Amino acid sequence: MLAVALTAIALAATPAQTLELTLPSIVAVETVSGNGTGFVVDQGRVITAAHVVAGAEEVRLRTAEGDVVEAAVTRLDTSTDLAVLTPTTALPGAEPLVLRTGAGQVGEPVLAVGYSLDTTTPSVSRGIVSALRTDRGTDLVQTDAAINPGMSGGPLLDDDGQVLGVVVSKLSEVEGVGLAVSASVATTVLAGDQHTTANSGEPVSAPFGVTTSDPVPWAGLVVVAGAVAVAVGLRRRRADGEIEIHLGPGRPTLAADLQQKESV
Numbered sequence: 001m002l003a004v005a006l007t008a009i010a011l012a013a014t015p016a017q018t019l020e021l022t023l024p025s026i027v028a029v030e031t032v033s034g035n036g037t038g039f040v041v042d043q044g045r046v047i048t049a050a051h052v053v054a055g056a057e058e059v060r061l062r063t064a065e066g067d068v069v070e071a072a073v074t075r076l077d078t079s080t081d082l083a084v085l086t087p088t089t090a091l092p093g094a095e096p097l098v099l100r101t102g103a104g105q106v107g108e109p110v111l112a113v114g115y116s117l118d119t120t121t122p123s124v125s126r127g128i129v130s131a132l133r134t135d136r137g138t139d140l141v142q143t144d145a146a147i148n149p150g151m152s153g154g155p156l157l158d159d160d161g162q163v164l165g166v167v168v169s170k171l172s173e174v175e176g177v178g179l180a181v182s183a184s185v186a187t188t189v190l191a192g193d194q195h196t197t198a199n200s201g202e203p204v205s206a207p208f209g210v211t212t213s214d215p216v217p218w219a220g221l222v223v224v225a226g227a228v229a230v231a232v233g234l235r236r237r238r239a240d241g242e243i244e245i246h247l248g249p250g251r252p253t254l255a256a257d258l259q260q261k262e263s264v
Helices: 002-011 015-025 183-193 254-263
Strands: 026-030 034-040 046-049 059-062 068-077 082-087 109-114 123-135 138-143 155-157 163-171 178-182 219-224 227-233
Touching (some): 015 026, 015 034, 015 109, 059 082, 068 183, 082 183, 109 138, 109 163, 138 183, 163 183
Antiparallel strands (some): 026 059, 138 178, 155 163, 163 178, 219 227
């Protein structure tokens, strides 16, 4: 048994090896108002967080090697905060990342990869799966890996380089709680995209009831161990401006929801 365990450890990829294999498929997602992260999946499509591209008339994808490709938003699923993008041309050297079919295991190591400081240099953080949660029907993977603005839409990877989830937010009032929409939910969203047509060029409606030409990050209430915390969507903004706070996909404004919580 010990020999088998040692062999498994020896064969396991190091974080550096995992990053080297997956990085060509992880891109910066750029819009006029800000940026996030995305990654290539089947048929060359790119998945990201919906709040990264909501309301954007133009979307560009930038690889770690500096290649830039235009993309169209073909699906915007505000109920899960996921979006599917179709590049106008193939991304050089980008192989589809595998969406893991099995659920994450609490305690297993993960890597979060994204463009947190700029759109030219990706960064990576190391952590574990802290918990598996469900918020209003959406399965989430909680991690203590450092999550920062610009990483929304990036992959949460296991040691084999498979995607456990799509990073969408972190809790602002507690330390070390990042949230990713599970790979199984992303698979469902991708399947739905097969039945939609490409964006005609009209701006995609902003989610969460936001009607503004300058889409903004979102915040949502999440119940963690009986306490209510605020989950903040992590698109890195390009311009200063007033930030409207909303309650995540398809939910009422923060003030209205707090009134509901207080009345219970």
